[in-house]
Amino acid sequence: MQIVVCIKQVPDSAQIRVHPVTNTIMRQGVPTIINPYDLFALEEALRLRDKSGGEVTVLSMGPPMAEDSLRKALTFGADRAVLLTDRFFAGSDTLxxxxxxxxxxxxxxEVWGAPSIVFTGKQTIDGDTAQVGPGIATRLNLNQLTYVAxxxxxxxxxxxxxxxxxxxxGVQVLQTKLPVLITMLEGTNEMRRGSLSAALSAAKADVTVWNAADIGIEDVTKCGLRGSPTVVKxxxxxxxxEEKxxxxxxxxxSPDEIADTLMNEIFSRHQTIxxxxxxxxxxx
Amino acid sequence: MANAPKQQARPAGGRAGMKKELPEHFKAYRHVWVFIEYEHGHVHPVSLELLGEGRKLAEKLDVEVVGVLLGGDKSELEAAATEVYEHGADVLYQVADPMLAHYRNETYTKCLTDLVNTYKPEILLLGATTLGRDLAGSVATTLATGLTADCTELAIDDDRSLAATRPTFGGSLLCTIYTLNFRPQMATVRPRVMAMPKREPGRTGRLIEHPLNMAEEDVVTKVLRFVADRDSNKVQLAFADIVVAGGLGLRSAENFQLVKDLAEVLGAEYGCSRPLVQKGWVPAERQIGQTGKTIRPKLYIAAGISGAIQHRVGVEGADLIVAINSDPNAPIFDFAHLGVVADALEVLPALTRAFAKHLSVNRLAG
Ligand SMILES: Cc1cc2nc3c(=O)[nH]c(=O)nc-3n(C[C@H](O)[C@H](O)[C@H](O)COP(=O)(O)OP(=O)(O)OC[C@H]3O[C@@H](n4cnc5c(N)ncnc54)[C@H](O)[C@@H]3O)c2cc1C
Ligand SMILES: Cc1cc2nc3c(=O)[nH]c(=O)nc-3n(C[C@H](O)[C@H](O)[C@H](O)COP(=O)(O)OP(=O)(O)OC[C@H]3O[C@@H](n4cnc5c(N)ncnc54)[C@H](O)[C@@H]3O)c2cc1C
Incomplete structure (x- = not known):
């Protein structure tokens, strides 16, 4: 079974600052990681492969340095990695x-066989929209399964x-037909430690790098800033x-006196508690 | 690609919509729509909150507020329809079909996109719930329009555009997003972010019914079962009215029992900061914050939690935040409403005693 896992490289911290003059987001100098939610998708994919065979391809769109995250995914045991990078992709919104x-x-x-499952994380920790998974499913006409536990x-x-x-x-139990797109819920599994041999081969592995033309995009106005209907103003x-x-x-x-005062304060500050x-x- | 999104002609010059040049065919799009999330016999409160917000936008635009209600059975939808009018809808588009009895992406996406293409709203709002996010992403992609996620503020500019403000990077930044050249302008909003409008009993509106035009054979996904959380022992953190949580300041897994004790007396859910999950003191489903659960209780009591930004974003929606921390400079006091600089190991059991006593005394009296 062919499986594709989409992973996004994100800043390791939520503490991002805005440039005081240009009013743009300053990402420089902030260490990056694989979006933590995507690890649940990756681990799930690896487990399915280990159980029933096949291959896991990790895919990321981003600047050339997003290769780091793909290599990390290879050390966990992904079979191959594809990096989409092109200046035409810059400024993409979720569409x-x-x-x-x-x-x-x-x-x-086309190259390695059609995937039965495409995985994404639930959402990212930077853009945080949870919209990319449904977007891919809609475009590829895959049956969409979000928040899968x-x-x-x-x-x-x-x-x-x-x-x-x-x-x-509650929990919906759904049955559908392959191929599907699954967005994996957090906390559903625990990421394996990559093996030493996987780490060694990952370091040497080739990451396939594609640009817009490579993936058959003729009309570049459909990608990047130009293909994005939302505009960050x-x-x-x-x-x-203000008030702390x-x-x-x-x-x-005494603790009991403090507790009594606190309880009464709580009652007086909220009508219904x-x-x-x-x-x-x-x-x- | 069955529903291949049609790419509308881009304005000359390329850079999508940095300037407003709304194509002619979008100019007729009118009215503010709210998708009414209706499941298991209930309207989700977020939809009613959005009707209140939609009312404000509609007044600014001088248009109507429209609810969109999908469900399995016409008679069953009547009570929901009344609720929708009484919370501010002028018009209700309703599609009743047994195929819509349970939420499924395929049927709901088809239905909502059909309605949009037929009646052409300028704004479409949905709750940022698991259902709303699942649906909104598909509908926006099918319509090839913009979708702004998890907005905390919606406003109308002088040129009638929707200015949607949302937090990103885990809440450390806000941004204002426009969908200038496409319609509808779509946005999702999380529950309890907008105020619940006052219900006006007897208020009513126009009902417009619309057919689904789909056959069950064509729908691939089947709902085999639904297991309600109240019927399983699932943690209800996200929906709890009171949450008590502990952090590293509690110092040991044993001391965490103090949090559970207080939660039990209050009929509350308990939660924790991330390090406690990492240490294996508390199961992962109890983690609160950016990479855990977002909670919106009436009361949140945080004991021995420093209040890092990743924790903060998960709890900011609480009505009343009480922090117990021995360090007067702990960042949690920057966003808590009520602070207690004290040893949590002493105050927690004292609070448990205080509430237990208050409840038993008043129960006897009552
Ligand atoms: C401040 C800010 C606010 C934004 N707000 C919006 C908005 O409201 N609406 C909007 O349309 N866009 C918005 N964007 C743009 C959005 O962040 C980008 O489109 C981004 O490329 C993907 O969205 P996301 O991070 O929200 O991903 P999500 O939709 O949350 O990601 C879900 C999953 O999709 C996969 N995925 C996402 N991106 C990639 C990638 N580049 N490569 C591989 N897999 C990926 C991952 O598996 C991920 O777990 C915003 C961007 C910024 C900087
Ligand atoms: C990508 C990313 C995602 C993250 N996601 C989350 C998340 O979802 N949720 C989350 O919580 N964290 C998350 N974190 C971690 C977060 O940054 C903090 O490290 C964490 O919240 C700190 O936990 P804490 O407050 O329990 O511990 P600490 O920061 O160590 O704070 C302990 C506090 O207890 C106080 N204290 C000590 N003794 C006592 C006492 N006897 N009585 C009272 N107070 C006492 C101290 O003054 C201190 O303020 C994330 C981090 C990253 C990088």
Whole structure:
């Protein structure tokens, strides 16, 4: 079974600053990592491959340095890595990103065989939209399974797959046909440690690098900034909240006195908490 | 690519929409739509919150607020429709078809895109729930329009554009995003971000019914079962009204019991900061923050948590944040509402005693 896992290289910290003069995001100097959510997708893909054979291709769109993340994925045991990089991809919003990634997935299919499953993470920690997965599924007409908590039986002959999907207030058990796009929920598995031999071969492995032309994009106005209907007009740091926490006077008081004051403060600051608690206690 | 998005002609000069040049065929798009998330007999509160927000936008634009309600059965949708009008919708587009009884991406995407293409809204808002995010991404891609995620503020500019402001990079930055040259302008908003509008009993609106035009044989995905969280022992952190959490300041896995004790008395859920999960003291499903759960309780009590930005973004939606920390300079006091500079190992058990006593006394009295 061919599996593609999309991974994004993101800044390792949420502490990103805005340039005071140019008002642009300063990413320089911030260390980068594989988007943590994508590791759950990668691990799930590797497990499926280990169980039923096939190959895992990791795919990332980004600047040339995104190769670092792809190499890291190889050390975990991915079979090959593809980097999409081109100045035409710069400034992509989620619509343009899903366009370029889906073009690349088609090409991966042509070269190494069509994937039965395309994985993405639930969302990234920088853009944080959770829109790219659904975008790819829609463009490639893959059955879309988002927020998947558990992958159930896969019937490869019948071409069906069952999954548990996190829905509002519960879990949906869904059955659909391969090929599918799965966005994997966090906390669903634990990333393996890469083996030493995988690390050694990853260091030597070739990362396939494609540009827009390589993946058959003739009309470059569909990618990057030009292919992006959303326009970021302004980036700014949130104004820190003026008032800091109101400190409860604690000097010279016993823990029980502090607790009593705190409880009464809580009740006086929120209209319904005390009533809710009474109802809860009455129901016990 | 069945629903290959049609790329609309780009404005000359290339750089998409840095300038507003709305193509002629989009100029007729009017009204503010709110997708009404309806499942298992209930309208999701976020949809009602969005009707309130939609009302503000519609007034600025001088247009109508429209609800879009999809479900399996017409009679079953009546109560939901009333709720939608009474929270501010002027018009309701309703599609009732057994195929829509459960949420599925395929059927809902087809249905909502059809409605958009038929009735042409200028703004389409959805809740940023697991359903709303699943649906919005597909619909926006099919329509080839812009979608701004998890907005915390929506406004209308003088030229009628929607200015959607959202946090990124885990909340450390905000940005304002426009979809200048495409319609509809789509945005999602998380639950409890916008205020719930006041319900106006008796308020009503126009119902417009629309067919689904799909056959079950053509839909590949089947819902085999739905297991409600209340029927399983799933952690309800994200939906809890009260959450008590502990951090490294508790110093040991044993001391974490103090958090659980307080949570139990309050009928609350308990959670933790990331290091406690990494140390194996608390299971991962209890982690609160950027890479854990986002919570929006009425009351959040954080004990021995420093308040790093990655933790902060997961809890900021709480109505009332109480922090117990021995360090008066801990960053958590920058965003907590009520601070207690004290030893959590002492205050937590005292609080448990205080609440237990208050509840039992009042229960006897009541
Ligand atoms: C401040 C800011 C705000 C933004 N807001 C919006 C917005 O509201 N709407 C919008 O359309 N765009 C927005 N963008 C652009 C968006 O971040 C980019 O389109 C980005 O390329 C992908 O979106 P994401 O990070 O939200 O990914 P998500 O949709 O959250 O990612 C989901 C999954 O898709 C895969 N994936 C995502 N990107 C890549 C990649 N480059 N390579 C490989 N796999 C990938 C990963 O598996 C990831 O887990 C914003 C960008 C910035 C800087
Ligand atoms: C990409 C990324 C994602 C992350 N995601 C998350 C996330 O989702 N959730 C999350 O929580 N973190 C996350 N983190 C980690 C985050 O940056 C912090 O390291 C973490 O939140 C700190 O946990 P803490 O407050 O429990 O510990 P510390 O920062 O060590 O704070 C302990 C606090 O306890 C106080 N204390 C000590 N003794 C006592 C006492 N007896 N009584 C009262 N107070 C006491 C101290 O004053 C201190 O303020 C993430 C980090 C990264 C880089």
């Amino acid at each position: 343009a990103t899903s366009f370029s990634l889906s073009q690349a997935i088609k090409k991966i299919g 558990k992958i159930g039986p896969i019937d490869r002959e019948g071409g069906t797959i069952e999954v548990e999907r996190r829905a509002e207030g 302004r980036v700014f740091a949130p104004t820190p909240r 926490a109101e400190q409860l006077p604690v000097g010279g008081k 005390e009533d809710d608690l009474m109802n809860f206690a009455a129901g016990q």
